[in-house]
Amino acid sequence: MQLTILGCYSATPRTFNNPTSQVLEINNHIFLIDCGEGTQVALRRNKIKFNRIKHVFISHLHGDHFFGLIGLISTFSLLNRKTELHIHGPKGIKEIITLQLKLSKSWTSYPLYFHELESKEPQLIFEDEKVTVETIPLNHRVYTNGFLFKEKPGDRKLLMNEVLNYEIDVAYYRSIKKGKDAILEDGTVISNEKLTAPPIPPKSYAFCSDTFFKPDIIPQIKGVTGLYHEATFLETHQHLCEPTKHSTAKQAAEMAKLAEASKLILGHYSTRYGDINLFKAEAETVFENVVLAEDGKKINFN
Template identity: 75%
Template sequence: MKLTILGCYSATPRTFTNPTSQVLEINNHIFLIDCGEGTQVELRRNRIKFSRIKHIFISHLHGDHFFGLVGLISTFRLLTRDTPLHIYGPKGIKEIITLQLKLSNSWTDYPLHFHELISKDSVVVFEDEKIKVSTIPLQHRVYCNGFLFQEKPGDRKLLMSKVLNYDIDVAYYRSIKKGNDVILDDGTVIANEELTDDPKPVKSYAFCSDTKYDENKIPLIKGVTVLYHESTFLESHQHLCATTGHSSAKDAATIAKKAEVGTLVLGHYSTRYNDIELFKEEAKTIFKNVEIADDGKVFDF
């Protein structure tokens, strides 16, 4: 599981920082999460192939999280893309994007599918045989969702040294890898645990930006491998959190601790601060395993 931070600062882009956008690579999928201004430039800078992006997840309709989307869609068209693109985001995103494409006479030559979200409960928005993606309802000034990316358990590993001790036809190997026991011709039952080893542990990633402190999401993110949680403010500006619908570094760390996550990644910093290391120092007083996002930073989990 690989996370590339394209942008992780709040509000406006600057010459040396970018608004929210990141790429998650998990189990042969590449997911783009949020698409602030400058996203396509950062994709090029980080050598991420445009053609591999098939699913884009937009948390909410504040500009620092989606103003780069129509530009990216248009660039895909100029690059003669022909594969479908799926966009998941709040109701209204289809209207916003299609109006821009209509008035600029820039309709895509590839299938563009919008999946608009309105539920205030967690719902599954994408699923295949390897990955499931669900929403994480967040508390912000507008309708907003985080996203939970979960690997599905793989097949069990055949222990051939054990399997070959029995007269088992190779036609049953697939069934065994799926966790089934084996019944021999004489009726003897061979327990699956004797013939296989556990599959690789599954990984999960929870993206939570933007949101004020809210414990309602804790059951949804309980025990995830990695939690990205916004930390717009330091404790010195805690009084701004409630009115803006944002969190402090301590808020994020408290959620991580209560949810018993593996690693906490902080981001969405207010540009009023000159040293983002302060966010890590503050969070580590509550939760030990803390990382700080920064533009261009890559995490391998």
């Protein structure tokens, strides 16, 4: 699981920094999360293959999180993409995109699907054999979701020496990897623990932007490997959190601590601060493993 930060600031594009956008690589999926203006160029700069992106997740309809989407959709089409593309985002996103395609008398060269969100409860919005994606309802000025990306638990690992030692037939390997005991031809039962090691623990990533401090999501994100939590302000501007529905770096760290996350990633910095290391310092007073989102940074989760 690897995260690439395409943009990390709030509000407006800056001369050399993009607004929010991230790419999560998880089990061979390349998920694009939010898509501020300039995202398609950031994808090029980070050498992320357009065709591998099949799902885009938009948290909410503030410009710094989606103004780059129409350009991305349009560019994919100009490049004659054939692979389908799924857009998951708040109700309204389809109208915004289709209106612009209609007025430019164009449509996409590829199947484009919209999955509009309006529930205020967590929803499973993507699932395949290895990965699930759920919405995380957040508290912002407009309808907003975070997203929780989870690997499914993998198979147990066969201890081949033991398996060969007991002369177990290949036909049983699959069920043993799923946790079943083995029964030999003479009826002897070999317990699963003798034949397998536990699977690699599944990883997970929670993306939470933008939101007011919202500890009621903790049960959903408990034990998450990576937590991205917005940190628009420092504590010195904590009074701005309520009217703007944003969080401070310290609050983000409190969320990471409550969730027992392995790693906290901060981002969505207000441009009023000159030095983003202030966010890291503030968060580290509460939570140890803090990483700053910065354009082009790749973050691994071990």
